[in-house]
Amino acid sequence: MNSVAIPVATQMLFHNRPRFIMTVVGIAIAFFLAAAQIGLLVGWINTNSAIIKHAGVDIWVMAQETRTLDYGTAIPRHRIQQVSSVQGVAWAEGMLVGWVNWQHPEGKHITVEVIGLDKANAGGPWLMPEGNISSIHLPQTVVVDELSKQTLGVRQIGDEAEMEGRRVIIGGFSRGVRTFTASPFVFTSIDNALDYVAYYQDDEISYVLVRIDPGADVMQVRDRIAREVSHVEVLTTAEFAERSVKYWMLETGVGITVIITAALGLLVGAVIMSQTLFAITQDHIANYATLLALGFHQKTLRQIVLTQSLSLGGLGIVVGSVLFFIACNASATTPIPLETTPMVSTSLILFSLLCCIASSWFSIRAIFKLDPVMVFHG
């Protein structure tokens, strides 16, 4: 490293302080934009698989060709006993998913997704700020998410509404059970659910949820259930979550839109970031020509540009991450949360740094095209 590269690089940036701040802000916003769009996608994916992932079970047994949790279809209830007797299965309970009509107290009708839970409430809400989940085992009692209070027209425990023309009582409110569709989740017991979901027979459910023996191999147990229980499909939790996400993401218009928006966010972020950095070099092109004429090697100029890109990029990413973190927290209780995973964050940061390096490459090319003889022509 030439000893003048760093001082020249930093002085060039700091000398014009407003410009420097605007550049960092520009990069931060670009990074935030990309992060937010990706964050929406991640939040959306998490929303799609939240119930599956929070159920705390290892294996899901369902009707063949079930495309997503929400579209589970009927299987006989005695599959629970059949699955329980398979070697390696420690515990098995049922779950029912159905779509019914909810009547808002003001009169309008909306479709809701009923989730009927078995004794242990597996597949139910994971946070209960108000009331208790066990209340769903009382007759006509349901739990809904606090996010859907308005949609459903309920305010507190004990409020009443109608589902398929029958009375329901609110037994509690969950937190963080989102849906990106217009149909909120309504949790109740399997037995209650069967009263409302007319298209299920009394001896039918949608899923058998399975926990395996400690030390058992999930794949082996999955295959064994598939062999021993007929007319069902058996998936591990990860497989089922992936299938549900893929269904919503790739087979519905909503998912494609979210993906395209995320891709655009990434693209626009990358372009703004690269353009902002490239502009700095362009502003100083005459100074680079002077440096070349004075006998500074191209290598030194390359170091100057790279130092600038990486430090501005790094600063922008830090500021952008702070913005993103704030946005994540602020959106946590809204229906459209911004979320991320360590893998996604790391990839995004690496991608952003790559954009910085790419823009340096363009800047450096522009510098190397300079003819230092131009210094004599003012």
Add this chain to the structure above:
Amino acid sequence: MKSVMACQGISKSYGAGDILERVLKRVDLELFEGQASVLVGPSGSGKTTLLSILGCLLAPSEGQLLIADQTVNFSDKSSLTEVRRKKLGFIFQHAQLLPFLTIEENLAIVGRNAGMEDMDIKQRLDGLLQRLELKVMRYKYPAQLSGGQRQRVAIARALLHRPSIVLADEPTAALDWNTGKTVVELLLEQARLEKAVLVVVTHDTRMLPLFDRILTIADGLLSEQRQTAAVENTFYTQP
């Protein structure tokens, strides 16, 4: 006298075919240690072109440039940079200091780039700032200086790394006569002190008597005028 730089049959053409323009025609020139030359000629005659070739910034179409008896290889960019870095100092019409560095930093980076020791740079800097009466400007930025002060800084920058050749293209064109004359006098004085070869392009014929040699370009040909003793005595006493 030691020969520092020599042009042997240097020609330069721009363009090609019908629009070929021969700017320099077989220029021969030898420059000796401590010698100050002025380069004059009508506008468009090729002064800047010749200076660019001497400065290893522009490749001649034909002929050779020798610096310290070494032929300059114009096809190797990196070795050209190397020559400029070590052996050449430049002064441009508009000083072209880096606006984001202080005067001191503008000078210091040249020394560091040339590989000088920090201690040496500091002493050199002190000395040059003193001699060019720039001490109070040391921590200022170029934008805070007058045109004449900036050109004095440019002189210091051109000399700091002890180059054997200093080239200046119309260093006073942007200055008024008195300021310009002072700048040229300082430049001559410092270059002589450093025993550097100095070539200055100017349009101002009033400056000519200050120099040891007067080189004229016209129609692509370089010729030399003898400095008359009378002129020498009136304007300048050679050491």
